[in-house]
Amino acid sequence: MKRKKFLLEETQMPTAWYNMVADMPHRPQPYLDPKAHTPITEQTLSVMIAEELARQELSTERFIEIPEEVQAMYRIWRPVPLVRATGLERALDTPAHIYFKNEGVSPVGSHKPNSAVPQAYYNFKQGVKRLTTETGAGQWGSALAFAGRHFGLDVDVYMVRCSYDQKPYRRLMMNTWGAQCYASPTMRTASGRAARAENPAAMGSLGLAISEAVEAALASPETTRYCLGSVMNHVLLHQTITGEEAILQMEMADEMPDVVIGCVGGGSNFGGIAFPFLRKKFCEGAQLRVVAVEPESCPKLTRGTFGYDIGDVSGYTPLIPMYSLGHDFQPSAIHAGGLRYHGAGAIISQLLHDGLIEATAVPQTETMQAGVLFARTEGIIPAPESTHAIAVAIREALRAKAEGCARTILFNLSGHGTIDLYAYEQHLAGHLADYVPTDEELAVTAGQVLR
Amino acid sequence: MKRKKFLLEETQMPTAWYNMVADMPHRPQPYLDPKAHTPITEQTLSVMIAEELARQELSTERFIEIPEEVQAMYRIWRPVPLVRATGLERALDTPAHIYFKNEGVSPVGSHKPNSAVPQAYYNFKQGVKRLTTETGAGQWGSALAFAGRHFGLDVDVYMVRCSYDQKPYRRLMMNTWGAQCYASPTMRTASGRAARAENPAAMGSLGLAISEAVEAALASPETTRYCLGSVMNHVLLHQTITGEEAILQMEMADEMPDVVIGCVGGGSNFGGIAFPFLRKKFCEGAQLRVVAVEPESCPKLTRGTFGYDIGDVSGYTPLIPMYSLGHDFQPSAIHAGGLRYHGAGAIISQLLHDGLIEATAVPQTETMQAGVLFARTEGIIPAPESTHAIAVAIREALRAKAEGCARTILFNLSGHGTIDLYAYEQHLAGHLADYVPTDEELAVTAGQVLR
Secondary structure, X not given: OOOOEEOOOHHHOOOEEEOXXXXXXXXXXXXXXXXXXXXXXXXXXXXXXXXXXXXXXXXXXXXXXXXXXXXXXXXXXXXOXXXXXXXXXXXXXXXXXXXXXXXXXXXXXXXXXXXXXXXXXXXXXXXXXXXEEEEOOOHHHHHHHHXXXXXXXXXXXXXXXXXXXXXXXXXXXXXXXXXXXXXXXXXXXXXXXXXXXXXOXXXXXXXXXXXXXXXXXXXOOOOEEEOOOXXXXXXXXXXXXXXXXXXXXXXXXXXXXXXXXXXXXXXXXXXXXXXXXXXXXXXXXXXXXXXXXXXXXXXXXXXXXXXXXXOOOOOOOXXXXXXXXXXXXXXXXXXXXXXOOOEOOHHHHHHHHOOOOEEEEEOHHHHHHHHXXXXXXXOOOEOOOHHHHHHHHHHHHHHHHHHOOOOEEXXXXXXXXXXXXXXXXXXXXXXXXXOOOOHHHHHHHHOOOEO | OOOOEEOOOHHHOOOEEEOHHHHOOOOOOOOEOOOOXXXXXXXXXXXXXXXXXXXXXXXXXXXXEOOHHHHHHHOOOOOXXXXXXXXXXXXXXXXXXXXXXXXXXXXXXXXOHHHHHHHHHHHHHHOOOEEEEEEOOOHHHHHXXXXXXXXXXXXXXXXXXXXXHXXXXXXXXXXXXXXXXXXXXXXOOHHHHHHHHHOOOOOOOHHHHHHHHHHHHHOOOOOEEEOOOOOOHXXXXXXXXXXXXXHHHHHHOOOOOOEEEEEOOOOHHHHHHHHHHHHHHHHHOOOOEEEEEEEOOOOHHHHOEEEEEEOOOOOOOOEEEEEEOOOOOOOOOOOOHHHOOOEOOHHHHHHHHOOOOEEEEEOHHHHHHHHHHHHHHHOOOEOOOHHHHHHHHHHHHHHHHHHOOOOEEEEEEOEEOOOOHHHHHHHHOOOOOOOOOOHHHHHHHHOOOEO
16 A cells, blocks of 8 residues: 555654744845934734734744644644655656645645634733734735734735635634635725825735735734735744654655755745755755746846845835845736735845745746646635746656656645635636736836845 | 644555445435436436446445545545634634534535545456546536546546636636536537527526436447445445544544534535444444534525436436425535535435434525635635535534533535635625525425435
8 A cells, every 4th residue: 555645743843943044054134224324123023913923023943832722733634744745756657756745734725824823812812802913815805804813913904905805705714713804905095095195996905914914913003913824934934833743744744855846825734745855955964956846937046136125015114135026016917816926025036136045937828727727626616826836846846857867856736726626617617817027017016125 | 742643544445335225223215217207227227327337326335435445536535634613713713613624625625526536446357448428517427537647547527617617726726637528508418408598598407407418428338437425325335434534633623523514415414424433323333413504595405305306407317305395406506516406316305305404594694604714724725615614513513502511523625715705705795695595495305206
């Protein structure tokens, strides 16, 4: 019998998150105050986010203990399976071994609760009563709704209007868990009102939704804090539970990956699987490559500028040292809504800048073909974001076949796609196109990045 | 640390299904030919369904081996977790221990592939090229699409039009796995054309969709067979993998249930969890109660007639000895689409008739309240069907609290509800009502049941 899944018992679940910063040859430059351009401190950050999260954001400790309350909630769905993609291997007729970590088994359907749970917990411990956040495709907003409810917190989600209209199921999930969900731009904040004044039919953007959520939190500092679902160091820290589990499970399979693959929006699921394996590489001499995958239509890693940029349109967030397309960059309306963000987290950007990880951009049609093949061979319909990682895993497996060599491939299946089925309908009907921005288009917003 | 989940390794997965018939004090009366009223044989059944499935339908063997090819496909998602509902217990402040089997982790989101996989496999082995089936809410059609694709079979699904229009995501899932999905009544069959001639805007029914699917299969006997997702003995047989796993997992938890609960449409998820525990009761003297839960609006178990009825409107299926409301009974449009069926499987009906299991009917609003409480305490949004089991688990837990006694409760979480979120929206908006048919209404179709 060929083993399909590698499961950990709850008692084997890692009890600490891994902080990539501790082992980086060059640590990222500091975040800067968006106005004064001076390095920000825990104290200034903690006006916006919970104190413990601000501390983690700037921490250089190698491991940070996962509180027992967070572990208890993780156990609702974690540890998650490592799966050998035997059906996909057979379909590709490849000598490669393909493994994936199935983060789609969480109640929300993605990796997002890995950070939503600790963020809700630390806010609860601090006495915060209400959380605000933004959401694009809806995965993060759902995750914070789920986690916030558990700790008795009110949650206000600002959801980009075009997604709010397109994906009613995501809003209904948030409502079912008891959160409020608003179509951004709203009339609740100055940022939203300004956008509506400019264009009453504005469909919103992630950058604007972040501005609204931060503004709403800052307006009620005694009760409310803001939460972010990606990009920042503490978010990627929490996601490393994925890679820490995967290391134990690859050991059960008696293999080590030659290549580790994840898709990148802000970088949270990618960092989650990649960072623990990069520790193996940096500290234990493991021979492996790490590949970050982005859509060709939003190519911050392969065609962006490495410098300082803000994370939202109104400039409430710090200046972050990152690969960015400029904070006003408007990507085309691809179905992988979670990958439509102008910048990548500071740690990932620094690793890429230093040549320690690779980045590659893939066209939408290739990713959806990969998603359909995966659905038909492995049974699981993947999220459009996750199909980017699958597409590159397939490329690697076919290259191994062409070269006639063995290769062990590991990718992060960041979520399932059963709430994103219109993407598959469009693809199966032949309606999806590829879009590659021209150099001229990228130049329009590139100047916003401070080199 | 209180353990949350009880997991089995793949090597611990049971390798045989359990056939309840072997241990019943009174076996069900035989199926009858709908015209001649003579007992049907394997041979007549195998015109409609695969030979091995016809054999299993009439088998009295206690255990039937699960073929290795089926086990291999089960391993995509099985064994599935047994979960201790610690969050729900806390919210109810009950001394009871509540466990549930989470069948929602399958790629389809429910227990349905437990039978879709072997049905597709046996048809494939026999050389069948195409499967036809009906689906109501869409869970079964999705499951057969998923399973059929794996064995290279074409799958045609006749989906009740009102669900086809209301639940586009279910159709898109089937398409993604490569199946065809038609809104029933169609113009492809005589049954469908007759219904459309009578009412061009007919919204269809499960009984009619079954007639269409059977008719389409019978029209191409050299290539095509019909598959059914519930009611029949072989379907419930395949579902017993759930209860067999649960027995091993309850042993891991060092407990035995005092009460086992499942919701009943045709009876497949209920039989799946209940039958192996009934073996414990009948053969090993285990002290436990088994409760079948149905919606008050479709009360076949609590208010139906025990006798012979057909499973579809056109009379293609055998006469089945069962509790039925009459095959023309039209239940109100509750959200638990999977429970809107006029009859219950022969084994379950006989067990109930003999007083060996209990049945109870619950109102829709109570079930949705239970679903919301479960979502907010256990994180998982349950399918509207599964909320019926949760509602009765809650009743049992509160009774234990009132009586001040311990009680171990086990229910089957037959599926997640993330594709059924409109039910939650309607409930949260206060738009759902309860509906109890009057005796007069039930009398209209009750006469169709032959006593």
